[in-house]
Amino acid sequence: MDMSKTYSPKEFETKIYEKWEQEGYFHAQPNADKIPFTVVIPPPNITGQLHMGHALNQTLQDSIVRYKRMQGYEALWLPGTDHASIATEVKIIEQMAKEGISKEDLGREGFLERAWAWKEKYGNRIVEQIKHLGSSCDWDRLAFTMDERCSKAVREVFVKLYEKGLIYQGSKIINWCPCCKTALSDAEVEYTEEPSFFWHLRYPFADGSGYITVATTRPETMLGDTAVAVNPTDERYIPFIGKTLILPLVNREIPVVGDSYVDKEFGSGAVKITPAHDPNDFEVGLRHNLEVIRVMNDDGTMNEKAGEYCGLDRFEARKKIIEDLEKCGALVRIEPHAHNVGHCYRCHNSVEPIISKQWFVKMEPLAKPAIEAVRKNRTKFTPDRFSKIYFNWMENIRNWCISRQLWWGHRIPAFYCKDCGHITVAKEDPTACSKCGSKNIWQDEDVLDTWFSSALWPFSTLGYPDATADLEYFFPTDVLVTAYDIIFFWVARMIFSSLEHMKTVPFKDVLIHGIVRDAEGRKMSKSLGNGIDPLEIIDEYGADSLRFSLINGISAGNDTRFSKEKTEGARNFMNKIWNASRFVIMNCEGNKVPDITECKLTLADKWILSKLNAAVRSVTLNMEKYEMGLACASLYDFVWSDLCDWYIELTKPVLYGGDEAKKSSALGVLVYVLKSALKLLHPFVPFITEEIYQNLPGTDGSIMVSPFPRYNGKQSYRKEAASMEAVMEIIKTVRNIKVQVGAAPSKKVQLNVLTADYAKAIKACSVYIERLAGVSEIVFIGSKEEVTGKTVSHVLPSCELFIPLGELVDTDKEIARLEGELEKVNSEIARANAKLNNQGFVAKAPKALIDGEKEKLVKFNEMKEKLEAQIKEFKN
């Protein structure tokens, strides 16, 4: 045996992972003899490195996959990474800026070369980090959203949707990030409320007959105003509809139009209309045939339509325009106002709603079946409440802007004909226009939203669009595990994409987990500097400690806090497992270890087997419900309290005693229970369990492919377990009494037992009581009169205990203590009586419950009598 005295994960984690890989345990392939179980990884972005959120996400998936694999499923966990179009491009540009180069310096091709190099470096790093966590991914299938296979799927889907009319090109108001210089989808905009102002402006009538006051939060857009709208039922304004206003600063004539979009109650009841810079205004513009004047460039500066403000940055322009409006008397007043400002989710600069020609996916026809599928539970959210969030989004979904003015990503497969203007969209790059045959064609410069390819992930990684054996066998996948923050970005889009292209849901279950926060409950973020690197934690405490601390006690969908203290606790637990195993293995050395079926089971053996059995059931039930937190908690309790604190202690007198047969039998049970516990633990803490398993006698192969324990009805041993617990109760009581009278724990005492039903069990367990409670001898008495001298007594449901302690006994304290006990018993009697006297309870409660109460009442009444007798005795 070469196990070190303390758990030191560094000595074995890497070695074990390499072994697993070499043995091919992670690999899965279609196997007619097995039921598949498939999980696809939420592909981490290649932008950076693993954070705690990934660590949690990985641990949850790995525990599920390992559990299923041990249960005999052909378990596939398909790994991969995401090119993360905009996020990666932003990072690369940042890196280039440090070197003083811009995108334009490199050109598209040069830039892409650099991007691929980035992918190579950071993609590999992520993979390495995932391996450190112990994730049992099938690395033979490592995928990347821009690899050949996924790109083929993207192309296929784009063409299909285009041909179906579900992808179209159009000029609409989109969210524009002037910093990233690209369009964004609605989901990519984050709104924050910021203190700002309402600028109330006065637009005069052309005929000099007065003015209309409008308010705006973005005064610079007034340069592009092409109307003022009022509600057609608003009596204040009806006479003015159709009249002409002079737009200040610009001196353009603009009409007053009536449109029901305007809320009469809000502000002045008149709205300036800027069709090029506001989605609502754009709609109003369409209805009234208004001119669309875009006054801003892609980089956020004002363009030539902005006249003298041309070239100014949008915020400078705002300042100047306000000044000028004030000068010319058009600024009526400034009112403080909290404004909801949209920000780019990648660079966090404020986005501009701007009119732009982009590609869109028509969502309504896709959303409908996606709503149905979840409504009919073909895909089930855990916890269920997230389906509401999903419905809410899907039901109010708007068309998806999928084109991005970036270089890193899947280039849009649309080819424009310079001669006839026709757009050719095809699976293979065309050499000529499909309409006029001209060779004078060029490909769209833009790339697709990164989420367009992630949406296909569950099937593109398995071979779509080809009808592969993998796809046939492993799809649809079983569970998708992800945090709630990408339900819209990813989960929802996978569902409608799969329904459209695969005609089925992409996964049966979605397990939503929360976010990992810091010890104070704050979100971990770079700007706060409160992020904790999982690798550092692994280095210090081991991967198993990290994994266990992340999922022990968590509940689905809820956020969790991470702290070193928790990891320390988990590490201590690992150490506990380690040392308990060391104890077992040490004792096995040089001894024959029989199979559990050959063991002559003692009361203690049956008790631990019943506890093990309960743990198996708890873990299994909770795993099926994706309650990994509860599964872990029940294992923690079983291993630490039942196995270590009690059972191992109970075996010591046997192991250190001289009876070889008993010793051998105890070893058989110990090894069996430990081995089972290790298997139960393995999905959560794979490394330590494997390392110990390899050292345990009677094991061969890897624990990760050994069968998972199953609930065994024959091992419930309810009666025996109850007897054993009665004995344990006696041990606790004796310990307690010693503390109360101030006797040293090592002081041996004589224990007198008065019992009717438990003599046999207590006799069988006398050696345990003697050793664990520090008892010199156990005397069975027929009545309490047999005990002489000053005694401390205690009433248990199973028996009465009398311990002669001579001078240590303080009569007054004893009376007080017994009276305290009596009080408790009395209140229990009162409670039980109240229940049993309640007609409703007796009439309606289940019989077992009523019987239980009756039994308790009898028991407590007996105890009451005994206590009263003892108190009386003391008082004499």
Next chain:
RNA sequence: GGGGGCGUAGCCCAGUUGGUUAGAGCGCUUGCUUGACAUGCAAGAGGUCGAUAGUUCGAGCCUAUUCGUCCCCACCA
């Protein structure tokens, strides 16, 4: 404006379909070199489960209202 989470011991959290005397961990108190482990062992203290009302024989759990707190969604200029 809509939707949701959370509120249980000093702290951080569990609590499965309503049913024993509401549980862990950390922290705290007291004691212990008990031949696996001081990353330990033993014994303890500590909770009117945010508030109110209701449903029920029975509520931490279900319903309504309410307070506090966090989050998501939404084009009111």
